[in-house]
Amino acid sequence: MTGACLLSGTTAALIPAAGSGTRLGLGHKAFVTVGDLSLLARSVAALAPYVDEVLVALPGGMELPPGINARAIVGGETRQDSVRRLLHATVADTVLIHDAARPFLPANITLALLEAVAETGAATVALPVADTLVHSGGGGLWGASVSREGLWAVQTPQGFRRELLLRAHAQAAADGHAATDDAGLIARQGGQVQLVRGDARLFKVTTPGDLALAQALAPVWDAQPGGFAG
Numbered sequence: 149m150t151g152a153c154l155l156s157g158t159t160a161a162l163i164p165a166a167g168s169g170t171r172l173g174l175g176h177k178a179f180v181t182v183g184d185l186s187l188l189a190r191s192v193a194a195l196a197p198y199v200d201e202v203l204v205a206l207p208g209g210m211e212l213p214p215g216i217n218a219r220a221i222v223g224g225e226t227r228q229d230s231v232r233r234l235l236h237a238t239v240a241d242t243v244l245i246h247d248a249a250r251p252f253l254p255a256n257i258t259l260a261l262l263e264a265v266a267e268t269g270a271a272t273v274a275l276p277v278a279d280t281l282v283h284s285g286g287g288g289l290w291g292a293s294v295s296r297e298g299l300w301a302v303q304t305p306q307g308f309r310r311e312l313l314l315r316a317h318a319q320a321a322a323d324g325h326a327a328t329d330d331a332g333l334i335a336r337q338g339g340q341v342q343l344v345r346g347d348a349r350l351f352k353v354t355t356p357g358d359l360a361l362a363q364a365l366a367p368v369w370d371a372q373p374g375g376f377a378g
């Protein structure tokens with residue numbers, strides 16, 4: 149049974165990959181390789197077995213490299229624009245939105261997310277915060293402390309009934325509201341979003357330090373694709 153069997157109707161994986169990778173500094177981040185595979189190839193491969201189609205938003209003028217089994221569209225100026233375009237490029241009933249920049253997505257997390265979306269219509273992978281949190285007070289000094297009690301760091305994939313997310317994006321666009329993810333747009337409208345426990349190894353490759361971690365993890369993942377032991 150694939151994960152899509154948990155849901156009624158069709159399911160699409162929507163992968164925003166149109167960012168410029170400014171913080172990493174190596175050009176378009178989705179095409180950066182860890183081990184022998186690009187971040188994008190890894191993200192597509194992780195979701196493809198569980199969905200009816202995979203759509204990728206790419207920077208203008210770029211094409212999908214050979215070997216990536218997906219349909220490509222041109223992304224937008226921001227992640228939010230890229231996701232909105234992806235949403236309009238599919239008719240699937242359910243969408244799983246996943247950053248190309250998160251290459252290590254365990255199968256058990258995808259299955260747990262699909263189960264949560266089937267029950268609630270909106271869910272995201274997230275992880276309880278483990279570090280002490282503080283606002284910078286300026287000048288590199290400790291400002292106001294922030295309790296980490298009840299705080300979760302949001303990851304992807306995030307899953308939604310597509311109609312629900314289309315409405316949330318339309319409302320955000322009408323209000324000129326900019327968001328860093330999609331689950332937040334549902335919550336902004338008063339909708340409930342189920343939190344599904346993620347994994348530290350599902351981190352987003354954002355900085356050179358993240359890339360170094362990803363390079364170190366790739367052989368471990370490639371020895372057992374789809375999951376980590378422990």
Ligand SMILES: Nc1ccn([C@@H]2O[C@H](COP(=O)(O)OP(=O)(O)OP(=O)(O)O)[C@@H](O)[C@H]2O)c(=O)n1
Nearest residue numbers: 164165166167168169170171225226227230248
């Ligand atoms: N206009 C944009 C911006 C981002 N993304 C995608 O959204 C995901 C998360 O974004 P982020 O990690 O911030 O990537 P970049 O925008 O490329 O990074 P930076 O902010 O450092 O430039 C990435 O898979 C990225 O390709 C996108 O599809 N379209």
Ligand SMILES: C[C@](O)(CO)[C@H](O)COP(=O)(O)O
Nearest residue numbers: 227247302303304328329352
């Ligand atoms: C969607 C996301 O990965 C959830 O943590 C995150 O908000 C993307 O942020 P970015 O600044 O676009 O990388």
